[in-house]
Amino acid sequence: MWGIALIIDAHxxxxxPPSFSxxxxxxxxxxxxxxxxxxxxxxxxxxxxxxxxxxANKDVAEAMKAHPETVLGYCYVNPAYEEKAVREFxxxxxxxxMLGLKLYTDCHCLDPRVSPLIELAVEFNAPILIHTAHIQRRYIKGDPPTVSNSEDVAELxxxxxxxxxIMAHIGGGGDWEWALKAVRGVSNLMVDTSGSGVDLGMIEMAVREVGAERIVFGTDNFLSSGIGKIRGAELNERDRELILSKNMLRIIERRGLP
Structure with missing residues (x-):
């Protein structure tokens, strides 16, 4: 596709089962x-x-074993388990x-119990993918206080x-323009393109605000719209290849995985 040899879904x-195969x-x-x-x-x-x-991690390991050329895994833990979570990671x-760590809403990303997991990830050159709400704190209604927003992830x-x-799903709803501006000056923070949102200009603004070198392609299982938003975006060849392949490949290689 687009003459790109390898496309990697980072999210x-x-x-x-039975709803998923x-x-x-x-x-x-x-x-x-x-x-x-x-x-x-x-x-x-x-x-x-x-x-x-x-x-859940055992199931991911089995998927990796069954499809070694296709599937890479993120470890999922609840940081509230502290040492047990670190040992599991x-x-x-x-x-x-596994490639890296996935954090969701069990703990806020700035909870001190998250730090030992980040330190272990650094030791192994492993990326950390964090579920993120792209909405300013004062507007968050109904979500638990453990939900991290873009400013929180930038601070982490x-x-x-x-x-x-990796800040998850700029296409996952909320104010993606605010989210991109919140993280633009943080060089070790990547963003992924996943989520069901396909708003016009979203990918182009991500390139302008954070740079193509800090964007990775992801779907969050919205496969068709995930590909579609990249296909429809006005990108040059270099930036498209960085997003679809080269940036995530660099992360995988740094981790020492094939």
Whole structure:
């Protein structure tokens, strides 16, 4: 597609049967030209228990084993489990060979219990993908206080300048213009293009505000719209290739994975 040799989805998920089939999901991804997918599995209830996230990580490891050329894994943990969460993350990195860490809404990203996980990620050159609400704090209604917004994720990246942090789904709703401006000066913070939103000009503004070198392609399982927003964006060849492939490939190679 577009003459690009490799397309990497930096933000995808595996879910629970019978509503989800990994084989079908990978088949549809391949039809759309997606070659590799970086996946996590979120426990169905939150705050997640240790048993639920460790079982979810085993499922990701099995998917990696079944599709080694296609599937890379993110470890999912609840930072509230502190040392147990750190040990689980280390196990995912060392034993399962996972790419990085996925954080959701079990804890706010600036909770002190998150820091040991970030430090371990830095040790292994592993990226951290963080679920992010793209809305200013004073406008957040109904969400739990553990939801992190773009300013929070930017502050986390500033506190850990050696970490590679990916802010999730600029297309996931909310005020993406504000979100992009909130993170534009933080060089170790990447943004992914995932989410169902396909607003006109979103990808182009991301390139203007943060630079193509800090954007990675993602779908959050919205495969068709994920590809469509990149296809429809007014991008030059260089920037399109950075977003679809080269930026995430650089992160994967830094982690030492094929």
């Amino acid at each position: 995808a998920h595996i879910w629970y 990994l084989e079908e999901f990978l088949k549809w991804a391949a039809k759309l030209g997606i070659d590799k997918l970086c996946v996590s599995k979120l426990p169905s209830l939150r705050p997640s228990s240790f048993s639920s996230f460790s079982e 280390r196990k995912c990195l060392e034993e399962y060979g 990246a500033r506190r850990h300048p050696k970490a590679t942090i």
